[in-house]
Amino acid sequence: MRTTELAGSGPGLRVDDPATAPPGALRALLWEHGVLHLPRFPRDPEALTALARSFGEPQTVFPAGHRVPGQPHVRLQSNVRGLGANAGGQYWHADGSFVPDTPLVTVLTCDEAPDAGGETLFADLRAGYDALPGALRAEVDGLDGGFPCRRIAEQDMRRATAMRTVVLSEAERNRKLAELTDFVRPLVAAHHTTGRRALVLNEYWLRDVPGRTPEEGRRLLDLLYGEVTRPDRVYRHRWSVGDVLLWDNASVLHKALPAAPGRRKITRRITAAVRPGVPREAPGRTAGRPGPHRARPAPEPAPAAPAP
Template structure:
């Protein structure tokens, strides 16, 4: 029997009684889908699944994305599955709040991450509820943000500010400067509306954003710094301590996450899949 237990007052729920290695009934999927809309982050502990079984579950949420620049980091025959493998020779890269791939015109709906090897200590992932973050702003600030759009640029997220990411790509034969040079910046609303729930949330992904459209650099920085600090508020955050066999799926439209890079030189091995989303509105 499926049992869904809330993990924190902020965001997240743990799902018991579901074996993702087996076929899922429509009634079970309905419970999971409803829980996903309600809690935004779902944890399925103690899973023992193959890449195919992870893919089958992820495809329940939508079409999986194949990222050209990540192909050298995927499993052979499974271009949708990125291998996140860190150890003594490969320290973790990104260590900041973000939502996945916001620099694309249609960012991912969600992310499905499966823990194959976890460090003895460290390597947690933090999730912040962007619905709660929006609601906690004063009416005056919410009114000011309505209609504003932030400029997201892939080149910034894979630029010199993120040297570890650049190094990882270069080791796989991809030059970030030439590969991402073709990408044009995109504009996304700072306050976006969830297409399923209708709720409003903040959508500010710091690694990608260069400025706010129509504002000066000084004005943009003042507003963005305020929002970046705001989303870190403890009351919005759930901290997940990973265990081998955990599968976590989260909604990139309503949460931001931060993978804490505190476990080097221990080993951490994850399989990640992104679900195709829509253009934010």
Template structure:
């Protein structure tokens, strides 16, 4: 579902306008210049909209890297990418995603990143709480980003399936993901692999702010299910990922330069779509440190 198919809006106490983009996920926030200091009440309203809608979009923003970093830091401590070479030298909290090469013929950022459904840095004991991606140069077609509401996916499951999944844990494995899907890149170093051993997280995750339950599993980074045969666990991962990303639960963002998109990794998944690599693409991302995922039954 894209942003032309759904319309609803409300005004916040700080004077921002929030326009819903789909029934289950996504909203555009209007009335704020992110390159300038943001009042505390506006930050609180942005946080509230982000947690409610899963993804919030700001258009027509002129956002240097330092301003991108400073706005992001309102929402929590920032962490760079595990692969340090993708982080900006003079602003290491900011990660570059790009197909552009330098004078040595090396890519200046992560290219063809995130093209399978995933939640950012789910392979860490404390995965990312949120990510903020800014468009500097965007191809004229393709390179969209799709977002799925894991709240809506969980709510749509039969009650007995929700109960079954609540007792399971997914195995999130970055070195496996890198070897399986990113063979076009320079391999991870032994030190990078050592920083990211597989971790297990609940398949159903309780959102710490809203208390809502969300599926927490994605084809890209969840290798299998703890305690299950690898093949059977992998089949369940793909089945749940496919269920969660059916069109009714998805917002597709068509990028324009100056867009900043801020998503909640605790309640959404996303993936990048393909594009013609003859077009330049340059994006900047910040990542907010999160807490360890947990499952708390409703009413507890």
């Protein structure tokens, strides 16, 4: 197995010939570097699902119309109207952080790459936390973030209905809402395996800081995003057909850039969650603090950002 640092700045490592990696080597590299580029990894659905399963339990894609046919865990994404899920995510986020238990890892492969635009950016939440001044770091260690996800989803669905852009059936909308709640979680968490501390952020679903005025909370979150997404902490991945990326949702945020007008981008994604009965985070993650999330009504959200 041969590894090289990814070009430019930010998190990540390129792993050539990953099939030759000793057992557990990819896991160790992922927890250390946050993002792995696996250019020669097999891209058939079975191999990609097995890769995700080596980290956790592959999640079933919902709604069913976004699945690769015959592959319940593989999500088809594109900027082509009517082909799979809309390739949104053009804001800083971790996959699945609209639910309390964010997926552990994401596997993404590219089937059609634009020749202009369409890059994915990755920002290091650990480096951003480490770089905070000591007083600010201590302050953030004691704060929660409000994720009013059900309220946001209800707003989005009302907007989609009014604009006649609804893509889910009523039954699918009800199921989606039933899976969502408003919750709070600490703004800092220790990694479930390494114990390294990182910020917990999401530009769309994280709306407030309980105990702070909306203005104070917004200023603090803007400061944290600015620290995490500094150019020297961001890796910019330009996609080629056949690329496979694997990333750790506890360590990095990512953000998709739009493809240039008229260019197509088609990808397939698998997310893996913690297996039932397996502790997600190390004990004593935040001494004397509540657990990683608490379901309770969050404060009224700020005006909604553009829908993902």
